[in-house]
Structures are given as C-alpha cells and as structure tokens.
Amino acid sequence: MKQVTVAAAQFFSGPDPAANAELCADNIRRAAEAGARLVVLPENSNRVRDFADREACWEHSEELDGAFVTTVRAAAREHGTHVAVGVDLRGERAPDVYIASVLIGPDGELIGVHRKHVLWDYEYTLFVPSDEELEVYDTELGRIGVLMCADGIVPDVPRVLALKGAQILVNSLNSRGPDELRVHVPLRAMENRVWHVAANTVGGPADAWPWMGGSQIVAPDGTRLATGSEEHPEIVLAVIEPELASAKSAPWTDSVFGFRRPDLYGSLTAPADGLPVAAMFGPAPKDMPSAMTDVATLQVSWFHNTDWTITRAVGQIEYAARRGADLGVLPALFCLPRGYEREAPAAAAEIGVRALARVREAAAANGIWVAVHLVEEDGGRHYSTVFLVNRSGEVVHRYRKTHLGTAELGWATAGDELGVVRTEIGTIGFMVTDEVWVPEVARVLALAGAELICHPADWGSEDEPHVAATERTEENRVHLVSANRLDSAAAVGSQIVRADLFEPGQPIALMRYPTGYWSRHGFEEQLLVQLDLREANSKMMGHHLDPLATREPKLYAVLTEARG
16 A cells, blocks of 8 residues: 655744745755655745735735746745645636645646635635635545645644545645634544645744644554644654555444435535524624523443442433533433443333333423433334423424444434424534534534534544534534533543633634543543533534534535445
C-alpha cells in the first residue's frame, strides 16, 4: 500500500504579500526537504486581514494569476510537491472577495480552487460565501477534498466530500479557538474515515487574541499522528496511507457509509425556509422568555441481578424528582447484562416489559418525565427502543433506533423515523449509543426543531463524548443529554452539553466550544443540570454565523444517496 509523507505548516502572515509568499515558499522547501509530497498552508496565507471594509478587502486580495499565487506555484514546481494554500481571491466584480484554497500540483499547475462555503462570523462582513459544487480531485497521491476552517465546524461540507470519494481532506485554517484541534479536525476524520491534514495560523500581534496553531494530521480512525504547538510556528509531518480511507469500517459498524440511512435524510436537501428550524434561525427573540427544564442523567446499569438493577433505577428516578428534575434519562439497555440482547432478544424484550412498567409507575408516583432505552418486541420483531414516559406514567413517544451497528444486525429491526416530540418540557429528539457518530442524525433532529436530544449512551472511547457528542451540540446549537452505562469501555461518566447562548463580548473559546457537565465514571452518580430551552432557539454562533441557516441544501444531494 502506497505511503505518502504529508505536512501541515503553521505561521503568521503579516501585511506584506511578497514577504508572505516567500514565507510560504520557505515552508514548502523545508517540508519537501523532510520528505513531504503534500504541504498544507494556513488560510489567508497571502495577508493578514487588517482591513476595515469590503473595498479595502478587495484592494488587498489576490488574483489567481497574480504574484502571490505565482510564487507559491513556482515553489511547488521547484520542490516537486503538492501544495494547498489559503488565499483571499477577488471575485468577478468588486468588491466581491472569496476565501479560497488553491490546490497546486508538483508541476506547479493548478489542480483546483475551493472557495469557502461557510464563513466564520466577521468574515460575512468582508467576504462572499461560495455556492459552487464541491469537488474531489484525483491526484497521484490519492483523491483530495478541500475545505477551509468554518467549512469543517459544520458536518455538511466534509461529509459531501467524503461521500464523493475523498480519501484526504486538506484544510487551511485561520482559527483563534481551541475547538479545531480538539473537536472539528479529528471528528471530520473519524466520522468519515478519511485522512485530515489541517494547517492553522499561529501567533499574531501581541495585543490581539492569538491564532491557536495546533495544526494536525489525523488518521481515519482518529489517531492524531502529529499535532503542532499552540504557540509557535512549525511544520508537522506524518506518513499516511491514502488507500486506508477506502476501508470504511469502525468499531461500531463494518461501513460508516453503509451505517447511514439516506432514506431518512430528506430534510437535509429541502429548502431551509420550509423546515421547523426556520423559526429558530438567528438570535432568539428579545421578548422570548427563558424556559427552564431540569434534566438528570440516571447513571445506573446492570449489577448483581435484573430485579435489583430495575429497583436501583426506580430509586434514581425518585431521587431525581426530589431534586426537582423535570426529565430523567437512563443509559443504554440499563437493565441488561452487556450483550444479553444479542444472545436472547426475546428474553430481553420480556425484561423490557417489566422494566417499562416499573419506570411508568415511578414516573407517575414522582411526577417526572423519563426516557428509557429497552428491547421492544412487536409482531415478532425486536427493536432497540427509547420510550418517553410523561409525568402521568404514559408512554407519549417511542423512538426505534434507525441506525443499526454490526452487533445489532443479528437481533434488531431498524426503525423508520427520525422525529421529535413536542412536550411541556420542550421539543425532544432521540438518538441511541453509536448514532452520535452519524452527523445526519442530530442534524435531522435539529432541522425538525429539536431543543433537546436524549441520548442513552454506552461510550466506546473518550472521543465519543468529548469529540462526537460535543460537536453535535456545537454544530446544531441544541442541548444534548447523554446518560452512560456504568460499565462502558470508556472511563467517562454521563455528559450534558448545553447550547450556550451567544452574547456580544463572549470569548471566542466560548462561542465555539459548548459548556459540558460530567459525572464520574463507574459510580451510581446523578448529574442534574438546568437547561434553558431559549438557548436552543438561538442558532447564532457569533454576530453573523448561524450554522443551520447558512447551509446550502441544493449542494447536498449526495447526502440522500445510498452508499455502501
């Protein structure tokens, strides 16, 4: 299998484009001398953005045949390496300027130009977002997809590129937040099973919030092969095997693309203004009151015997109600020994009937809503089902898991709907365990108007809560409540991530890295958090960026096409 050395170079570009072109050329030279055949450089490598308006932006931006791009092309040709470089490019008419990444071949010829689709906040005041079709480029190194910074803080652009066959994502960043290296960059590799090479700006003026650096090279399984400093210019290198991205297996499924359910994703390509979420676009109305819902993770799972486990869960429900919780969420198949549902689904369903009856009694006796995940039997078929029980003990909604992992295919039937339920405690959606790895699930629920997602969990790795679950809140601005089993493989407790309300003056880290709460792993511990549903009705990530309203559904047809 072919091995390729790739590099991500991080540095700061000042106000002199000629000097910046030479800085790029020097980084290309040093990376090539270290063996790199692909070098990724930061966004706006041509010039720091110190201009105040669109006219100044136009004046200081570049042409494809201008001196800056010509210098970088010459360096790529001289050193025989592929280069992806971030350049602010003029459009056809002043003062339109696009944030672009230029992909250059080892012969110095242009392979392609990606113009950024999703802009970061202030960029909407200076630049024009692209609505061009997303392309994947065949090269001697492999199939390369190009994205830029904010394109990757939402799932759509990298997902489309991966479904179109990208093996390597190259990502030029200009980020001041910690979320790129901790969340966005690794997750886009993991959820798509592709290589991800991301180069960020680092440092900058002493009196300004610094660019974060942290350039990364990430393998399809999420292994961080190389990570740059968060403070200093440097080049990070790693050896990759592009063909490994063709194997889409993951711990939870034989194929991350086969795991998908495109038949349920129609809303992803529907006009945004016709979806329930349209009423939630932009900031929450100033006269919209707070709507508080107290949510508890009922962290309990099978121990000693089934009856005792169910009794412990009832005790958790009672305790949560005494503490003032409106809703309690139980972990994945809490009342079953690990793997029991695979060995004896019919018996597991009988236990589910008993457990549901006890949960309904406890909910009614204590005046609390409960989400409980159980094996359900219906018409001779077995489902992995979340039941939502109201304060009166009635089952008001059931979600049958729609995405079945490899371990479930032998016993479970997939559900056929990703929906939300509107209740007195909010508009609630559901996902189960490994569905957190599927960006389309939370996206569809958010587009349906979900304010809160209940997630019976069984963490398989630390990346599942800290990266995947965190991102689902970040990219959709919706509260996510994950109740984890005590015996999960990852030593992380239950987690609640809140859809923080953007407010002017908010530090960048808080704008893009949602607040999380955790309980300890392995303890029958209860996490109680008060969530304001008003936060989920404000989709703003900053002054100008709404990560749902800025989607381009007309470009996402591939999301609803079946892939093996």
